Amino acid sequence: MAFKADPGSKTTGLALVAEFPRGRQVVWAANLVHRGQRIKAAMTYRRMFRRARRGRHCRYRPALFDNRTRKAGWLPPSLMSRVNNVSTWYSRLLKRAPISQAQVETVRFDTQAMQDPEISGVQYQQGTLAGYEVREYLLDKWRRQCAYCDGTDVPLEIDHIHPRSRGGSDRISNLTLACTSCNQAKGNQSVEAFLAHDLQRLARIKAQAKEPLKDAAAVNATRYAIGEALKRFGLPVSFWSGGRTKFNRTTQGYTKDHWIDAACVGEEGVAVKIPHGFRPLTVQATGRGRRRVRGNDQYGFPRGEPRAQKRVSGFQTGDLAELKCLAGKSAGTHVGRIKSIRSRGWFVLDRHDRPAQEFRLFQRADGYAYTAATA
Numbered sequence: 001m002a003f004k005a006d007p008g009s010k011t012t013g014l015a016l017v018a019e020f021p022r023g024r025q026v027v028w029a030a031n032l033v034h035r036g037q038r039i040k041a042a043m044t045y046r047r048m049f050r051r052a053r054r055g056r057h058c059r060y061r062p063a064l065f066d067n068r069t070r071k072a073g074w075l076p077p078s079l080m081s082r083v084n085n086v087s088t089w090y091s092r093l094l095k096r097a098p099i100s101q102a103q104v105e106t107v108r109f110d111t112q113a114m115q116d117p118e119i120s121g122v123q124y125q126q127g128t129l130a131g132y133e134v135r136e137y138l139l140d141k142w143r144r145q146c147a148y149c150d151g152t153d154v155p156l157e158i159d160h161i162h163p164r165s166r167g168g169s170d171r172i173s174n175l176t177l178a179c180t181s182c183n184q185a186k187g188n189q190s191v192e193a194f195l196a197h198d199l200q201r202l203a204r205i206k207a208q209a210k211e212p213l214k215d216a217a218a219v220n221a222t223r224y225a226i227g228e229a230l231k232r233f234g235l236p237v238s239f240w241s242g243g244r245t246k247f248n249r250t251t252q253g254y255t256k257d258h259w260i261d262a263a264c265v266g267e268e269g270v271a272v273k274i275p276h277g278f279r280p281l282t283v284q285a286t287g288r289g290r291r292r293v294r295g296n297d298q299y300g301f302p303r304g305e306p307r308a309q310k311r312v313s314g315f316q317t318g319d320l321a322e323l324k325c326l327a328g329k330s331a332g333t334h335v336g337r338i339k340s341i342r343s344r345g346w347f348v349l350d351r352h353d354r355p356a357q358e359f360r361l362f363q364r365a366d367g368y369a370y371t372a373a374t375a
């Protein structure tokens with residue numbers, strides 16, 4: 001059984017694919033939603049209070065000697081949380097499934113297969129694996145915008161700078177990206193004729209076409225760190241490209257979703273069956289509470305008493321619980337995550353502030369919230 005992952009900045013697709021006598025099949029899948037943005041916001045918030053304190057109390061204190069270094073491989077906390085989320089789920093699944101290997105999409109296009117793509121002459125061919133790798137490469141090289149009008153967020157087509165009808169080749173150094181209208185306007189014209197009114201752009205395109213993309217541009221630090229983190233569990237881990245994933249998904253006619261991309265990662269991803277009506281799990285990283293023991297008011301001054309304990313009557317903030325309230329304006333049954341635990345034994349769920357006795361624990365907070373996807 002293979003663990004497959006397609007790491008993304010907001011959501012990572014995860015899938016377990018098993019070998020059956022009749023072929024490969026997805027047996028478990030999830031969209032893991034990260035909380036990078038919330039971590040970043042929290043750090044900015046904390047920084048704001050620290051800066052304000054310096055302004056109030058230590059304005060004349062000289063800056064400390066800057067002798068602090070970061071370990072090799074350090075990532076900002078918001079990015080590190082993505083790495084940790086994926087490796088947490090890998091370790092959880094390892095305990096429950098006979099996983100023998102991991103396959104991770106780490107690069108957008110295959111640098112190995114495209115070593116010096118400009119020189120070795122990997123050619124573009126629509127609908128082939130090489131074609132998909134080339135397309136991803138071009139998206140990076142031309143910064144996902146139309147070379148002729150700088151349009152972004154429009155469907156981009158591959159354009160032969162020196163048209164094929166005039167003997168232009170399919171080599172990468174002759175390819176660029178153009179939006180549909182620019183591509184049609186250019187037609188069979190030579191690029192010199194098409195850009196006669198904008199010689200600056202012509203010179204820029206010609207120069208950039210010759211310039212091979214730097215290797216570093218293809219390697220995403222977070223994805224690479226995820227691959228390295230999975231290696232530490234001791235099972236074989238293989239790294240694959242996004243071009244291949246897209247090729248595998250498109251040839252099998254699957255729609256785009258993170259978990260489907262995950263299932264299509266790697267060489268084996270070219271033939272993976274998704275059972276009819278299969279629904280992935282949505283896993284939202286929620287965090288495990290916070291370390292600070294005391295809140296602050298809007299000016300950053302400490303407010304209230306320091307938090308005495310994290311658990312009260314067996315409950316903790318984030319636990320999934322049922323609240324059964326017999327009377328009053330909260331009357332009824334409510335199910336959800338406990339928003340806040342108070343040491344005096346009253347908890348908040350949704351907008352209801354009720355005593356501990358009325359709560360029943362469904363599931364302990366484990367840093368993630370779960371929803372089954374609906375059809």
Ligand SMILES: [Zn+2]
Nearest residue numbers: 146149179182
């Ligand atoms: Zn355009």
